[in-house]
Amino acid sequence: MSHVSNKKIANLLFEIADLLELKGVQFKPRAYRRAAQNISTLSKDIKRFYEEKKLQDIEGVGESIAEKLEEIIETGDLEYLNDLRKDFPEGLQEMMNIQGLGPKSLMKFYEELGLDSVDHLEEAAKNGEIRKLEGFGKTSEKNILENLERYRKYKKRFILGEILPIAKNLEKQLSNHEDVKRVNLAGSIRRRKETIGDVDILAVSSNPKKIMDYFTNLPEIERVVSKGITKSTVIAQENLHIDLRVIEEESFGSALQYFTGSKEHNIELRTLASDKEWKLSEYGLIDMKTTKTIAGKEEKEIYNSLGLDYIVPELRENRGEIQAAKSGDLPDLIKKGDIVGDLHVHTNWSDGSQSIDEIVQTAQNMGYKYLAICDHAKSLQIADGLNDSEIKKQMSEISKLDKIYKSITVFSGIEANIDKKGKLDVRKNILKDLDIVIGSIHSGFKLSEKEMTNRIVNAMHNDYITLLGHPTGRLLNQRESYNLDLNKIFEIAEKLELVLELNAYPQRLDLNDINCFNSRDYNFLISINTDAHTKDGLKNMDLGVSTARRGWLDKGKVLNTKSLEDLKKHLNL
């Protein structure tokens, strides 16, 4: 018996899907991907399902995949995958990532020219060997070389918080055009996914040709990938791809629904439609018998006509939202306006850039009723952490300020570091006088799952800790979560009535959406904190709330939706 994580198993299934696609097998790739997707978001270790003989309870897992899962869990290996790998060199799988190249082209290159790696492909394209194949020409070679170069240079997805302002600016530029009646961001940005592959924009106009000309000639556009009457793709700086879809007013709802996705959500909806002998596309919901349009102008009509409650974009990931919408069981999601305060911000007392006064002022202007100053404690030397006497000094400064500001309450706090043994780096007789104590890990990430979990559980048992900061430690595009039994942390949080953070810093979003989703099985609260190091940082609260919404959270699950009075009661302040 070997231990293989859910994520690893999911990746094996994704790989099978890719290889089957190369092989030209139909439908199975989707089946494997669906199973893989569901396994990767499972809250429990897949071993549990195995032990209870319930593998087939996992959506998308039937007899055949269940058997394969058993083999992986028992032996750590899978014969079926090993055999597939023998037929297709690794390079082929890698080449699938190059834009414009799919299984058909790559297999042709492999079988007729023996191309089995990106390097070989480049060579062949440069030497004019590709154009000798039927169905390919000079332009194919030129495109391959260009896309191959981009593939080598750019591999990462964009971070939502970094791309949103750029996307909103593009949205504005388009809406400024006199022939554009309406514009909307769509795709993963509208669903507020934590990372973004490209910017998808929908525009309404009855003069699409003019819009496309305007769009593809915007100054920031480096390259036009494709340009048509209703759809164009361009590339801006840093390889930022932008897809623009232009449609008529009467299709706005169905087009926005289509372009917002997710793909899996779309397929599910379209299947529902076809069950009723209707057809759903970006052009509308159409009755196939009468060819009459049932809905199309507004998104809500589409959902309602299909017998569903309206589903907000953040939920459209095919994680059960369609079933819930059918039975009227969609959650009453937390909203931006439900947030009453921020319980984790920094100042220039440690590594923040603004004074306490400045950030309190900003928070008050945002309408917040409370704010907790939680600068780093001393052991975080790179962040100029506070020692005991500085903490004391800051506390008295904060209490002075608190008296001056009438409409906002300022709490004294600290972001203490959790050391390797799970102890906080601030003495208890200091901690006892602070309102908010955050415990966070900022070093020593490389522990075993057991060691790391114990370390955090120890910290959670500290008498004065209020909340656990960025619980998994992941940094988008930089660092994976530490090895951690998050369910154990959830259990302890419930037992000790401890709060876990949803850190809204754009690179963190930690807990993430899936973690939030799974946290609903446990009875503890989450605090959405910005961890702001600048005044602007307070605005990241929106990202945190979006993440919570993607995790199906309602306001009852979130600490900082409580009124000042209720918050104090809850934290015994």
Place this chain on the structure above:
DNA sequence: GCCGTTTTCGGCCCGACTGTTTTCAGTCG
């Protein structure tokens, strides 16, 4: 390979754009 308040077998979302093609396959959204 999976799945079913119409199915346990026969389906599996639907459409735009490109390059190379005289009518469409491949790839992508």
